[in-house]
Amino acid sequence: MERKIYDEDHEAFRDVVREFVKRYATEEKRKQWEADGEVDRATMLAAGESGIIGLSVPEEFGGAGMLQDYRFRSIVLEEVIGAGQGSLAGAFGIQDDLAVPYIVHMGTQEQKEKWLPGMATGEILGALAMTEPGAGSDLRGIKTTAKKVDGGYLVNGAKTFISSGKTADIVVTFVKTGEGNRPDAFSLLILEDGMEGFEHGKKLEKMGFHGWDTAELSFTDVFVPDANLIGGKEGLGFIQLMMNLPLERLSIGVAAAAAGEAAFHWTRDYVISREAFGERIADFQNTRFHLADMATTVDVMWAYVDRAMELYAEQKLTAEEAAKVKFWATDREAELLDIGVQLHGGYGYITEYPIARAYLDARVHRIYGGTNEIMRDLVARQIVGKR
Ligand SMILES: Cc1cc2nc3c(=O)[nH]c(=O)nc-3n(C[C@H](O)[C@H](O)[C@H](O)COP(=O)(O)OP(=O)(O)OC[C@H]3O[C@@H](n4cnc5c(N)ncnc54)[C@H](O)[C@@H]3O)c2cc1C
Incomplete structure (x- = not known):
């Protein structure tokens, strides 16, 4: 289903991200990051140079000034996760969704001047x-x-x-x-x-x-x-955390939708190319039904997550709405990746395949940023209160 949230500027930015991914997010690099347990600083600096991190840093401090527009961050997640580079997407997210917002939204002028320029370039990681x-x-x-x-x-x-x-x-x-x-x-x-x-x-x-x-x-x-x-x-610490948590939860919802969509694409391509009993795996009715379900789930996920991004842009995304998006999208992500792994057969369990890595990566989406149980509790409090 066609998504409606992007305009020409977003699509031009997508080209920049694709170019970055082609150049810097190679298989060789991925293996290196996984062996080292971290993304090398040169890559983070290159991301700063390309304007892929520091998106919410105001322009006066060297960033893109996309304070409330999460669509640019979504494009980064879609492209980087879609390329099977979940760890790189995570490294960008820690900087842009966990660290930078506290200084941008709540920092003093002195704090902004001291740290934001370096955070936009990748010289300072948070x-x-x-x-x-x-x-x-x-x-x-x-x-x-x-x-x-x-x-x-x-x-x-x-x-x-x-x-x-x-x-x-x-x-x-x-x-x-x-x-x-x-x-x-x-x-x-x-x-x-x-x-x-x-x-x-x-x-x-x-x-x-x-x-x-x-x-x-x-x-x-x-x-x-x-x-x-x-x-x-x-x-003010507790209030400051509460103020930023909707953004953190939205970001996990977006990452979940991006991984769910990637799971669908990887699985579709795989079942078309693989044969058993003289037929494509894609020709078995079980596979076809799962593909139809996956495609529909991906459409519904984006419709919901896109609406949350719109609400965030209007500064109307409440803590409860962000909690719903977080638990619902990450639960769907888990289902999509699970069926994707299953339809890959044994190859789905081999971490050379992006579906296997994404499956392992996704497990924490239901735990961090507030567990999905805590998210449901937050939503239930709004519905029935709590004695
Ligand atoms: C890979 C990874 C990265 C992380 N990154 C960060 C980070 O950058 N910064 C940071 O500060 N933290 C980070 N975390 C921590 C993460 O946010 C916490 O693990 C998470 O919030 C859960 O807390 P806990 O582990 O103490 O579990 P607990 O709070 O002990 O929960 C254990 C279980 O009990 C359930 N539970 C707890 N309370 C309730 C309740 N009231 N009702 C129903 N069920 C309940 C939980 O849902 C869970 O299933 C990270 C965790 C991981 C695994």
Whole structure:
């Protein structure tokens, strides 16, 4: 079904992304990123140069100024994931959906001037650290503290599962600056690589997304200057997270739709080319019914996700609507990839095939950014409240 959200500027940008993918996202590079557990900096710099990252950074700081227009980011996800390069798409997303928005939307003028130009070029890579060994879904249960001292804060604690935790130059870090777990007891601080007492721990071995790192972080009396308090005011951290989470969840929904569509294309091409019992796999009725279902699911997914992108552009995408998109799209993605793997037979299990990698990558879409159970709970609260 024809999608209606793109205009000529978007399609011209798609050509830029395709060119980038052809030149930089080669199979050789993919294998290198997976072996290293990270995308090399030269590729991130090339993405900055091509304008593929830093899309939401305002033009005055060297970005594309696409603050509320997620369609350009969607094109990056569609093209990069469609080329079987899920890890590269993830590395771009950590920068553009997790780190950059906090500084663009909530940073002080000084913070914007200091970090945004480098984030647009890829010279400065960011990460977002909320989760701790003892607190993920229940973020108000975090234990990392930031104690006020003269000129700044002393940070102590630990974070885990942090995407780009090893490679990031700056980490937007969720900390406790007050007592108890009231929303105003939390703040966001920017921790910089190299600060004394800030250790990037080991890279964690993951099921999928082998081409970007996920790491533990630890903080021992790390002095963080007042200038690194996001927004310049204490006690806003929880609200700031809540403000950005709809974007993070929309981004996962878009990635899920892109991977679901890619699953359909890879599967269609495979079943046309493969034969068994003297027929194409595509000629068996079971395959044909699945293909029809897949194609329809992809159409419905995009119709829904595209509407969410429109609402985001109008600044009307609520937390509940973003939660619905996140859990629904990632559940459909899982179904599409599962049937895609099945129709590939044994080859579907071999990670040389993009369908196998995408299947492994997709599993975390139902876990991070808020688990799909938490998403359903959020939606249910709006429907029936909570005692
Ligand atoms: C590869 C990867 C990358 C990640 N990247 C980042 C990152 O960059 N930054 C970051 O901060 N975090 C990151 N995370 C962490 C991720 O966001 C958390 O793992 C996730 O939010 C779940 O938290 P948890 O692991 O503590 O699970 P828990 O909260 O312990 O949940 C365990 C199970 O209980 C269920 N559950 C919990 N509470 C409820 C409830 N109220 N009702 C019903 N069910 C419930 C959950 O849905 C889940 O099924 C990443 C995780 C992974 C695996």
